[in-house]
Amino acid sequence: MTGRPIVLMLALAASSLTLTPASAADSAAGKAIFERTCENCHAVVIGVNKVGPSLWNVLDRKPAAIPDFAYSDAMKANKQPWTSTALDTYLADPRGDVHGVKMFFKGLPNAADRANVIAYLQTLK
Ligand code: HEC
Structure with a gap:
């Protein structure tokens, strides 16, 4: 009988762990x-551009949206918002995308590196 509360606690601990999948x-x-x-090349604070534009709040932003950054014509013509899928494609091969x-x-x-970087970019708001 004395062992049962411990078993219950272990079961609870195990079930709360499964809330975070290993692949997240x-x-x-x-x-x-x-x-x-x-x-x-990129600062993560608002308004600071280096060789590249600030990446603060880049998730779901339109490409080439920083007004005082000199983007390439190709980036200005890119109309697809920076969703996590678009970022994944871009970061895999920027100059090919x-x-x-x-x-x-x-x-x-x-791919795991890209997913982790995108998860980090998602925290910048
Ligand atoms: C050697 C410098 C350099 C490095 C390294 C670099 N970038 Fe860039 N990045 C740029 C430049 C320059 C642009 C603007 C591209 C254009 O106008 O064609 C850009 C554009 C971007 C954009 C589009 C921003 C917008 O406002 O539309 C994203 C997103 C981005 N970079 C993410 C990243 C991430 C994430 C990394 C690291 C994994 C990275 N970059 C590494 C220089 C760099």
Whole structure:
């Protein structure tokens, strides 16, 4: 009889753990990737442009929406909002996705890296 409350507690702990699937994108890992691979060119604070435009609140934003950033004509012609799917395609191969982009970056070949970076970008609002 004395063992039962412990078993119940373990069952509860196990069921709350399943709320976070192992495959969920990890914004903390994405932040580390961002700092390594994007931050040279992109600030994450509002209004700060470097070689690339500020990525504050980029999720679901229209492409080329920062007024004082000199985008390429190709990016200005891109009308598809930056949904997580559009970002995934773009970050896999930036210069292949939007032909003629100014972003001299070969992309993130690893899908999990892209998902993590997008999860991090989602936190910037
Ligand atoms: C070598 C510099 C450089 C690196 C590294 C870089 N970018 Fe960029 N990025 C740019 C430039 C320049 C543009 C503008 C492209 C254009 O106008 O064609 C841009 C554009 C973008 C845009 C479109 C922004 C908008 O306002 O429409 C997104 C999103 C983006 N980059 C995300 C990233 C992410 C995420 C990373 C890292 C995984 C990254 N970039 C790495 C330079 C860079």
